[in-house]
Amino acid sequence: MTGRIFAALRTLPASGRIGLALVILWLLIAALGPVIAPHSPGAFVDESVFSGMSRELWLGTDYLGRDVLSRLLWGARYTVFLALGAAMLAVVTGTSLALVAAIRGGWIDEVLSRSMDTLTSIPSKIFALVLVAAFGSSLVLLLVIMAVIYVPGNFRIARALAVNLISLDFVQVARARGEGTAYIAWREILPNMIHPLMADMGLRFVFVVLLLSGLSFLGLGVQPPLADLGSLVRENISGLSEGASAIIVPAIAIATLTVGANLLIDALKPGARS
Template identity: 70%
Template sequence: MIASAFKRAKALPLSGKVGLALVIFWLAVALFGPMLAPYPVGAFVAYEVFDGQSAKHWLGSDYLGRDVLSRLLSGARYTVGLAAAAALLASSTGTALALTAAVGGTKVDEPLSRFMDMLISIPSKIFSLVLVAAFGSSLGLLLLIAAFTYVPGNYRIARALAVNLAQMDYVQVARARGEGRFHIAIAEILPNMIHPLLADFGLRFVFIVLLLSGLSFLGLGVQPPDADLGSLVRENISGLGEGALAILAPAVAIATLTVGVNLLIDAIGFSGKGKGR
């Protein structure tokens, strides 16, 4: 299995290898970063605010004299962890509803699809702002809000795939054998949707990273004393004129994370098309 994954990674184009390296790097930072932080996250360790790079502080200090590298390593866990969990929840919920609509007939498909169309017509950021204002911004609520915001988008793609696959001959044969709807959805339709859904999962992840970072920049995301990458940008905004690393480092982190995922998705899609020819 590891050898097969290595061969697939080796077959990726250069852009895909760059994207894979960035994704692996940020996953490693999210998993092990806080343990490698040189200082406690909230400790005041520098006498100067927005201090430059030095041997003691590789990314300088922030607006309160805290070590930027330590806060970046900690903040990446919230950004990557929340976004990955929310994307997984949104994709699994949307796909389950799409499969239900595909095998449930028009009585299930029509009202469910019209409800999702209504939700997807609302801009995601406005929708999430309303939900945050109504229910708050704890970590659990942020996870649910981010997932709920992007369920309709996943449902729309998954339903289109499932409805097309439901008309295939092998699905008709399964129906003729007397297989139940659950078996048809899980055993016949879902396995043939995996690759497009994985690409969509990557896109949902990027969207949610940007959404959570935007909410944190507005002060509505992860709340102090915790901080994600968006919070680090917001709290150090006064150092923008000085070009402080305290604001540049988390901004570059968000950019490299999202660009890396996009490069990997594009490369996987390209290699998938090549195999099908």
């Protein structure tokens, strides 16, 4: 297993290795950030607001005199893990529905496909804004909303893959043996869809990061006293002229996370996705 991982890493182009390094970096920051943060995210560490970078405060302070570095390390956890959880939930849900639709066919396929088309027709940001405004913002609600928004996209991809695989001989043999829907889905079809589905989950992750950051920038995402990367940009926007690091650094964090994930996805060889 380890040999396969190193072999795959050697085949990655330079852009893919850069993307992998950025993704691993932000995963480590999200996991270990609260442990290595020099201060509590809500602690007032300086009487001056938007103070500059110094030896004690590497990224300066925000609009309330709190340590920007500490809040960045804590905020990365919500951005990364919420986006990762929503992407995984969207892929699991969309793929499960796609397998049922492709294998059973008929009216089940028609109902599921038209339902997904209906969800796709609703603009994602408007859908999220309406639900957040109606039910309030919470971490669980944000997770569910973002997962639901990106289920249709995964459903279409997974269904197309499953429909192509159903016509192959090994699936027909399994049906001739009298195997049920669950066996055919999970033992015959799904293992042959793993690579493209993993690439799709990476794309969903990027989309969720951008959507979550946009919602937080509008004040409808992660709510105080918690903060994610988008919240850090929004709450310090008034100090752009005097405390630029409090705004620019979280924005760079969002950019490096999404660009790194995109570079890694793009570097995957087409042959590895089949």
